[in-house]
Amino acid sequence: MSRPASSRLPAPWLLIAPSLILALFIISYPIFNIVWQSVHEVSRFGAIRDFTGLENFHTIFTDPAFLDALRRTLVWTVCVVGGTILASVPVALVLNQDFYGRGIARTIVMLPWSVSLTMTAVVWRWSFNDDYGMVNVTLQRLGLISGPIHWLATPELAFPVEIAVGILVSIPFTVTILLGGLSSVPGDIYEAARMDGASAWQMFRKLTLPLLRPFVNMAILLNVIYVFNSFPIIWVMTQGGPDNGTHILVTYLYELGFRLGRPGQAAAVSLIMLVMLFIFSMVYLRIQPKSSGDPA
Template sequence: MSSNAQATVDRARMSRSIAPRAAAPWWLIAPSLILALFIISYPIFNIVYQSLHDVSRFGAIRDFTGLKNFYTVFADPVFLDSLRRTIVWTACVVGGTIIISVPVALVLNQDFHGRGIARTIVMLPWSVSLTMTAVVWRWAFNDDYGMVNVTLQRLGLIGGPIHWLATPELAFPVEIAVGILVSIPFTVTILLGGLSSVPGDIYEAARIDGASAWQQFRQLTLPLLRPFVNMAILLNVIYVFNSFPIIWVMTQGGPDNGTHILVTYLYELGFRLGRPGQAAAVSLIMLVMLFVFSVLYLRIQPSKEGEPA
């Protein structure tokens, strides 16, 4: 047998021996993968099915209605206001969280006496239930005995109690502030993980070269921290976009539907007004919005990574 023929036979034998080994990992993860696909796909299928049918308030599927639930939802001015407010809510809470969390993480990353205690204090709100946090802040902004009004009156900053949660113009900014507050611990944790992976030698070299603190932050810290900031933005958008307890516990979407976002509007449609079909349509709209944002955001990141800071 010639050398070329022998080499061909050897390659064929090698490919036959490699193929089962290459497929082995897929066989090992197949059970969990099938289970995960079932857990994810079944609720989505059920929601799509309900959104295309007339559903009673008790969940009984009636006639096929096509896109009628979507038309009804888009014709509702409360939905359109909730959609606009959801975008404002998400942008303000995520933007405010990142702006505050970056300097907090930078401070907590420094070596100083009591750093462990400071980190614990910053992370402590993360261990409290979000619903309980919203209840505490609802009490704090109470008109008559709330901590905020009492403190401001004793400091002489206001002459009488302010009805914080009685008007949408005040209630919604208050809820945004609470949303920022409860999102800081999670974001600081991500950023601290990123800062701990940055080698300290580069800062020492920068100081020797005469770089100022601002130049070190702009030229070193921000570029190295950018992947973790991107991760924090994406996770916070998904988390805040679907955040239900703060707004529902504090105002339940009121007054006069003035603080509804999509997730609270969905809850009211499904459980208060008894319109599960329309609630399913809203949930699909939210799913599509988050999916489109996630895909677009992840696609634009590689082009940004190569840009100079």
């Protein structure tokens, strides 16, 4: 005779309790440490001093550099994630087709994903060098420009260049997610649609996009978290310059903590970033079931 279900319920919880406690400790301890530092005065070497309450937050929010970095972070995240999705969907659709050399083409697209992001940023910094960079040399040989362009010398050019690099390095990861979604779409529905006289655009709009929507949503969420916290591209290429014109929150945080010696304020910025990502993730995940349930 089997035991009632209520008596068997604690068993799974007891089995996962050790790993759950460990995971909670690993997650909660750094968060507690950040909160603790953000409400204290912290020396350059990390020594906790006097309790300051919200003074670090007040200093941050009254700093024009922080407000500029916050605005630029939103622009950076929206542009990179939006550009990545727009570029990755057609690439994934092409790589999902059956053609000769598809495996090689997929490997070429995915290969940059295996390279360190820091090393990729170093290569792009060299490519946009004023004197011997590949971009200037190529454009001059094609006759498109008469002299070298100082790509990374002004924020008006440097930040769009970094956004473009951010899109390029995010495409392989996003294409991988979308290819996984496309491979799960049954081919029979396309055959039925062709027999009914549907055009390629109609099949894409009425079949592919609705079926691919959960994977697009996943790609958007993961890319927002990844791009929002992306440090190497901007730091390696311009270090937030020139004239603090390319700082985003993560590079501004690094400069506060390690260059200017203000760990307390850096902890406050880190906490602000954590809250922003948490709110976005909760709101985004909450609205997805409603949108996913709408008819195509």
